[in-house]
Amino acid sequence: MVCYPERAAEQGPGGRMPEALNILDDLDIDLPFEETTTADASASSGGQGLQGTADGAFFGPYQLIEEVGKGGVASVHRARHIHPQYADRALAVKVLHDSLSRDPMVVSLFRREAYVLSLLKHPGVVQTFEAGETDGRLFIAMEYIDGRDLDAFLFRCQHAKIAVPLPILTHIAGEVLRALIYAHGLRDNDDRRLNLVHRDINPANVFLSYNGQVKLGDFGVASITAGRLEKSRELAGKIGYFAPEQIEGGIVDHRADLFALGAMLFEMVCGTRLFDAEDADQAMRLNRKAKIPRPSKLNPNLPADLERIILKALERRPQDRFASGAEMLAALEPFLPPPQSMRMATASLMRTLFLREHMQETQLRDSMAGRRRPAMRGQLVDIFTTDPAAQRAFADLLTLNNYRVRSHDNLISLTTVIVAELPYAILVDVDQADFNAGDFNAAIQRTGRVIPIIASCAALDSTAIERAMGVHAGDLLSKPLYTDRVLSSICGAATFERPKPFLRVGDKIGRLRTRVLLVGQDAALRERDFV
Incomplete structure (x- = not known):
């Protein structure tokens, strides 16, 4: 691990990230890379500053939610697009300062930045969706990462x-x-x-x-x-x-x-x-x-x-x-x-380290999307672990927070009650010595139900991560197990991405099979057995 002071001043108000959902994929960059004369820059800006930058104000097709960063060249706002298809997605809108909109060199560099950023389309790069000019102000709309x-x-x-x-x-x-x-x-x-x-x-x-x-x-x-x-x-x-x-x-x-x-x-x-x-x-x-x-x-x-x-x-x-x-x-x-396993481990650490910020971000996103989470009071959670101490700890925590709890130390007990009443989520201890992800999946699949899974472990080691991935867990809890971290994970279980490797056909669940047609003159390739 690394140790050094956090540079809050560089992160903008509240420590928010200035850049951060791949949504407006096909919007064009309408800023040609060209030099701008002083006269042109002055005319476009009109000498006016950005009007109405208060939270909730509109800037072209964007509603500015809050300012998340400000530098010597531009300010960055968390925003959303007014188009209903994108209204629940967060964007980062970078707006050139009014005082610089009349500087031909700055405008030229800003246009070049917009052009080059528009070419960068890679899952590991913060994406640019649109660039343009509104009310005499140049802007770039980018991905906002939570x-x-x-x-x-x-x-x-x-x-x-x-x-x-x-x-x-x-x-x-x-x-x-x-x-x-x-x-x-x-x-x-x-x-x-x-x-x-x-x-x-x-x-x-x-x-x-x-x-x-x-x-x-x-x-x-x-x-x-x-x-x-x-x-x-x-x-x-x-x-x-x-x-x-x-x-x-x-x-x-x-x-x-x-x-x-x-x-x-x-x-x-x-x-x-x-x-x-x-x-x-x-x-x-x-x-x-x-x-x-x-x-x-x-x-x-x-x-x-x-x-x-x-x-x-x-x-x-x-x-x-x-x-x-x-x-x-x-x-x-x-x-x-494997990147996917490390993505789960990184997410687990991020949600633990920035628990309060993550909860606030989730609430803001739900508000933007007009979503309401289901009431947690009285929701049923199944706990699966052979560790009596872990059973008691999780059961006490959830009961004190008005959840109904069923504890199990074997798969037969778990699957029997699932058929009788579907739980809101299953909390699975993947540190159990004899835990087998394949057996767990097979048992859950026999119930014919798709249930959000939350995995828990003592440490983010390769075995725990592999097991959590194996049961298609939507979240992985590791020590230290803060009360709010556990409750936040269970509350968010309804939004977990459902496992995709299986299709239900009647009462059976089978793996997807893909047929591939090979066209070519390579006899060795045609004869190869692809599994």
Whole structure:
């Protein structure tokens, strides 16, 4: 885990993320990349500021819910689109400051940012849906992620004294790396390679959602420099993550991003920043020298092969680093568990660390969508565990909060009562020594019912995560088991995504089978047995 102060000032009011649902997929970017004259900029802005930015005000087709961030160039608002199809989805709308709308250089850069961001379409990148001009103000509508950035995540882990399992940390790094591989190879609409370099990889620009997604955001600096590989005296990014060639004004390419990712991975596994210092000037001096300590000195449990990967990414000379993101990802592969399992584990940690924020976010989303959660008083919850202490603890907690509870230590008892009365949810202890996900699924399937499953475990280890995935759990509870965390999970059970690998046919449930037609001249391929 990593330890350092949370930079609340960088996150906007209330620590909200400035960027964050893939919805308006087909909206066009209507900002051509062109220079804007001073006269044009003045005419479009009309000298007026953004009118009615109070909560609930309308800006073009968007209703602004609240301001979530403000910088020197633009403000960012949580918003929703007025079209009924999208009204329950949150967006982040970035609006250029009125005072800058008359500056042709700023307007040109903002237009270029909108154009490049519109080309980025990858599940690991914060998505841009629309850009345009309303009331003389340029704006970009982006994905709004319900969650926090990696900076806040790691700080909160330290504060709560929760050690982040190494597989989760390497998973986060791997997801960022996949996003970078995509961005580095991006081409424009004329199939010209953009030579995109992010230039600002750091924990504050990596976003984690309450559903466990990992997203890379803030490509603003990258868009400004897209298509250019040249020496520059302009330094943009965050101190402590600069590659040496950035500070020295050398040629900067995609390998600078790999250096920054190496610095971020060092920070995650060692619990301290690579270039830690008391002030920015000292940090810059350390960053310029780029003397890299061995991570194992700070984390003796770090696998030697992972240490070698970090040190190679942090080589001073670009030619000594990984030649590409793909090469680095291949090296990291042995430390990357299945992404879907790590998504569940990340979600579990996020919902625990940011319990209050997650509950508030859920309430706001329900309000925006006009949804009402079912009344919890009197709802029936089945508890399945062979641990008497766990049975008593969960039963007492739920009973005190007006739930009806049935406890079971065997599958026959559980499935018998399910047929008699369908529970609102099943709370399953996946730490049971003889627990078998296949047996559990088969027993539940025989009831002919689809029931939300909540898994619980002592620690987020690979066995617990695999078992939770195996029973199609919608949430995974791990210690520390806060009362509100348990209640929040059960309350949200009605919104869990139902398991998809099965179809009910009459009274039977069978796995989906897909038929594939192979067309080609390769006889060996035609004769191959695909299972």
